[in-house]
Amino acid sequence: MYSDRDQRATSRNDRSAPSDPVTDVEAAGSSRLDFEEEPRALSETMPAWKMVLVAAGVLMSMFLVALDRTIVSTAIPQITNDFHSLDDYGWYGSAYLLSCCALQLLFGKLFTLFSTKHTLFLSVLLFEVASAICGAAPNSVCFIIGRAIAGVGAAGIFAGAMTSMVHIVPLHHKPKLFAAMGSMQAVAQIGGPLIGGAFTTHVTWRWCFYINLPIGGMAMATILLFLDIPPHRPQADKPFQWKMAQLDIPGTILVASGAICTLLALQWGGQTYAWSDGRTIALLAVGGLCLAGFVALQLSFPQRATVPPRLFRNRSVAAAFFLFVFFNGSNFVLIYFIPNWFQAITHVSAAESGIRTIPLVASSVVGLIAGGVATTQLGYYVPCAVVGACLSSVGAGLISSWKPDSSEAAWVGYQILNGIGTGLVYQVPNLAIQTVLPKRDAPTGFAVALFGGLLFSSVFLSVGENVLANELVHKLSKLTNSTVDANDVYTSGATTLLDQLPEHLRPTGLRAYNASLQVVFQIGLALSCMCVPAACALEWKSVVAPWNRKSEGDDAEKGVGSASNGVSAEPSLRKR
Structure with a gap:
């Protein structure tokens, strides 16, 4: 039995719904389908030990991709030495990025139409095959092919892990799960280059890829044995040919x-x-x-x-998309160029520059954990988004003020401030998407956000590289009273460019290099500032009450279906 308040809410929804008979029938069907498509979370239907194993398998698959992205960075120089393929240097990263970005949206559709369990399992398997190809590659071409296949598997793992998290725990526990996922990625970001350097120096760079095999094997075993997500009922009953026709191949x-x-x-x-x-x-x-x-x-x-236009009619989805794009762009720019600043301006080694960026990554983990706890306690994610966007903007602005004589307290403290803000924002876009979308649309929503983040992060990174080169050409030409060839800047190392200047001009050249990097950091600052209005545009949707997950439009439609069929507009209440 429902309370009078619930009945009044249903009546209000019924009065506010469209009156067209066809729409009423569709809404009624939508209500019944949503009731069937919104099963209880796995943590509510299986023993705790099984749920822990499922979560561990999904998190391991994400860790696999995060580790692969960072561990290979220290191995690539040695790979080019072994294959005598310096001209392929860029392709070792580009092949992975291009295939991952290009197929991200397709995987969002695949996880909507096909079994989440089997699609995620096959994605991890494909990534494992690619890792084996890279580890055993006899030449540069084979290695590039392996990296491209790895990008395809990574696209499926990204979308599949996000989709699985929708079903693992109830909505009000999602912040903690996202915090765990972000923490694992941060650990991979810190430990990846160190592990890769150790393998490359003391064993062989091939182990940077062979290490993926046991990790991926454990992830596949837990996914195959314990991940049991009910398929979307309407799509599950459709023939294979119908599903293939829905993949939008031309798109x-x-x-x-x-x-x-x-x-x-x-x-x-x-x-x-x-x-x-x-x-x-x-x-x-x-x-x-x-x-x-x-x-x-x-x-x-x-x-x-592939990207239903109706998704972007939801204010929170549009705001979460732009928040994710600007947040990732700013994060990429800072993470990529801060080590450059340490090496070129403070004259430390590559290894030492990595150590000096630990405050940025470690504080991100702190922000992630704090954001997960705060969101769980408050029931709303908007405060973390707004506060985090403001903190990261202030931190990025202070980082853009670094000078050659900046103190240790300045470069540590400013990174911590930006990192805490980054951690607070990190989980909000994905959490907002699954809060306002039905589970059948969540995979597509995640894939759209991931695609935008990957594509525009690459764009902003390329913009940063070109801005740095142009600023250096302009400032060094003015310093030397002669035209500096842009090719000399592009082909010089970050720490060797100033060595080409006369001895008496190097201090001034160092300040010019610092000023050029400040302009690049200001790009990260601008992107961080754009996160603030995006965060403020998010709707205040509660993650505590599961029936508040739907957007207002979905609630109105469900009200019509409930009135027509005698089914409550709040199936979560009924299940409880």
Whole structure:
């Protein structure tokens, strides 16, 4: 039996719903489907030890990808030495990034239509095969192919891990699970380069990939044995041919082509080829046309769209998307260029520069944990988003004020301030998406956010590289009263560029280099500041009450279905 308050709420929803008979029937069907599609969390239906194993398997799969992204950074120089392939240096990272970004949206659709358990298992298996190929690669071409396959597996693991988390624990425990996931990624970010350096120096760089095999094996075993997520009932009963027809292959081809062309143009532009070169212009033009065509296709055929336009009609989804994009862009710029500042300006080794960035990463873990606890206690994630965006902006602004004579307290303290803000914001976009979307739409929502984060982080990173080079050319040309060739800047190392200056000009050149890096840090500052309005645009949705997960539009539709069928608009209440 329901209370009078629940009955009054249902009546209000009924009065506010559309009156069109066809819409009423669709809404009624939606209500019944949502009732079936919203099963209880795994932690409520299985023993605690099984739930822990499931969570561990999902987290291990994410750790696998996070470790692979960082452990390989210290191995690539030795790989180029062994394969005599310095000209392939960029492709070792690009092949992974391009395939991961290009197929991210497709995997969002796959997890909506097919079994989460089997799709995630196959993604991890594909990543394991790619790791074996890279570890045993006899030449550079084989290694690049392995990295491209690894990117495909990583795209599936990203989307699958996020989708699985929707089902593992109830909504009000999600902040703690996201905090655990973020902490594992931070640990991988700290430990990856150290482990990779140790393998490369004392054993062989091939173990940077072989280490993925036992970790992935344990993840696959737990996923296959214990991850039991009920399929979405409407899609589960459809034939395989129908599911394949829903994958929006033309849209996938367009978005993949657009992403690849855009990323290649940004990586080559100004470095491998001039911005005025026909190849760079052609890549940008083709990339823009493909992405525009993808958007037009999504708007024209919303029923089969890879990115249903209705998702962005929800204010929280749109705000979470932009928050994720700007947050990732700022984070990438700072993480990438802060070690550059330490090596070029303070003259420390690569290993020491990594150690000096530990305050940034460690404080992010603290912010993650604090954000998870605060969100669980308050029941709302918006405060963490707003406070975190403000703190990260202040921290980024202070980092952009670094000078050659900045004290240790300054570069440690400013990193901590930015890191805590980053940690507070980290889990909010994903948490907001699964708070306001039905479970059937959550995989697509996650994939869209991940795609935007990957694509635009690469864009902002390329922008930072080109801004640094242009600033150095301008300032060094002014310093030496002669034109500095941009190629000399691109081909010089971060710590060897100033060695080309006369002895008496090096102190001034150091200040010019610092000023150039300050401009790059200001890009990170601008992106952090853009997170503030995005955070403020989020709706105040509670993560404590599971029935508050839906957007207002979904609530209205469910009210119609309830009135038509005698089923409550709040199935979570009924289950309880």
